[in-house]
Amino acid sequence: GQQLNQSPQSMFIQEGEDVSMNCTSSSIFNTWLWYKQDPGEGPVLLIALYKAGELTSNGRLTAQFGITRKDSFLNISASIPSDVGIYFCAGQLHQFYFGTGTSLTVIP
Amino acid sequence: GAVVSQHPSRVICKSGTSVKIECRSLDFQATTMFWYRQFPKQSLMLMATSNEGSKATYEQGVEKDKFLINHASLTLSTLTVTSAHPEDSSFYICSAREGDYGYTFGSGTRLTVV
Numbered sequence: 705g706q707q708l709n710q711s712p713q714s715m716f717i718q719e720g721e722d723v724s725m726n727c728t729s730s731s732i733f734n735t736w737l738w739y740k741q742d743p744g745e746g747p748v749l750l751i752a753l754y755k756a757g758e759l760t761s762n763g764r765l766t767a768q769f770g771i772t773r774k775d776s777f778l779n780i781s782a783s784i785p786s787d788v789g790i791y792f793c794a795g796q797l798h799q800f801y802f803g804t805g806t807s808l809t810v811i812p
Numbered sequence: 813g814a815v816v817s818q819h820p821s822r823v824i825c826k827s828g829t830s831v832k833i834e835c836r837s838l839d840f841q842a843t844t845m846f847w848y849r850q851f852p853k854q855s856l857m858l859m860a861t862s863n864e865g866s867k868a869t870y871e872q873g874v875e876k877d878k879f880l881i882n883h884a885s886l887t888l889s890t891l892t893v894t895s896a897h898p899e900d901s902s903f904y905i906c907s908a909r910e911g912d913y914g915y916t917f918g919s920g921t922r923l924t925v926v
Contacts (some may be wrong), residue, residue: 710855737915746905746917747856748820793856800846800907800915802856 710793710803718811723780725806726791732773735796738765740789741805747792751778783810813909814840823897825925833891833921835906841886842908846915848877850903862889862906865892896925 717723727736736755741746751762753769753776760767768778776793788810793803795801815838825831835845843864848856860881861869868881878900879893889908893900905920 739917744903744920744922746816746907746920749916754922794915799858799861801858802848804853807853 705732708760708793708795708801708803710806713804714807714809716809716811717783718800719783722785723783723787723808724777725793726777727795727803728775730774731795733795734773736769736776737751737794737796738778739755739792739794740769741792742756750791752802752806756794758788780808783808785810785812813918814838816906816908816910816916816918818906818921820921821919822922823921823924825851827897828895830892830894831896831923833904833906833923834916835889835891835908837887837910839907840908840910842889842910843886845883845906845908846888847881847889847891848905848907850905850920853901856905859891862891864889893923896923898899898925901925 708727708729737752738750741747749768751760756773757771758769764781791806817836819834819850845862847859849859850856858871859874862881864883864886872877881890901924903920903922906916907917909915
């Protein structure tokens with residue numbers, strides 16, 4: 705199946721720093737979603753984006769649906785230790801595909 | 813919000829046996845559910861789309877005779893791994909969508925074939 709290119713692959717940051725990750729695709733999507741997955745668990749939805757150019761926030765998280773409909777980014781402000789995990793983007797047109805994931809480590 | 817229940821969370825089986833994994837949508841109906849497979853430190857790979865009352869749609873490279881999917885009701889889809897082998901050991905996750913809630917995922921099933 706198709707996968708989306710997500711970067712960076714991993715990040716090690718100090719607590720309090722901001723985080724930025726992005727996702728790109730060769731195909732356009734109607735929906736972009738961002739998920740967080742903890743070890744041994746299923747992904748949990750963080751933010752859903754349904755329109756090109758849309759900028760949506762959820763607490764310290766902000767995500768945008770790229771104008772070209774081929775990309776999206778997620779920002780986390782003022783990171784805290786519980787932000788640790790793997791973040792996945794997902795794009796949906798007729799089907800639903802995941803990005804390659806960004807592993808985030810927050811150092812207290 | 814929408815809740816998807818997946819069972820079992822962990823299963824260990826002997827090589828050659830079959831294992832069934834259940835995915836239930838709680839408090840909502842899902843005409844379509846999705847099954848994913850995830851290897852350690854990798855992303856989720858879509859295996860198949862489960863359609864209520866009709867045949868599942870499998871992704872390229874996924875053996876439909878090995879990974880049997882049944883979506884007999886609007887709240888239940890099952891994935892049966894038939895004649896399991898060690899290489900089938902993986903984390904299997906289902907998902908379903910309810911209205912505008914986006915796609916909700918089950919908590920996953922860790923399958924270990926020994």
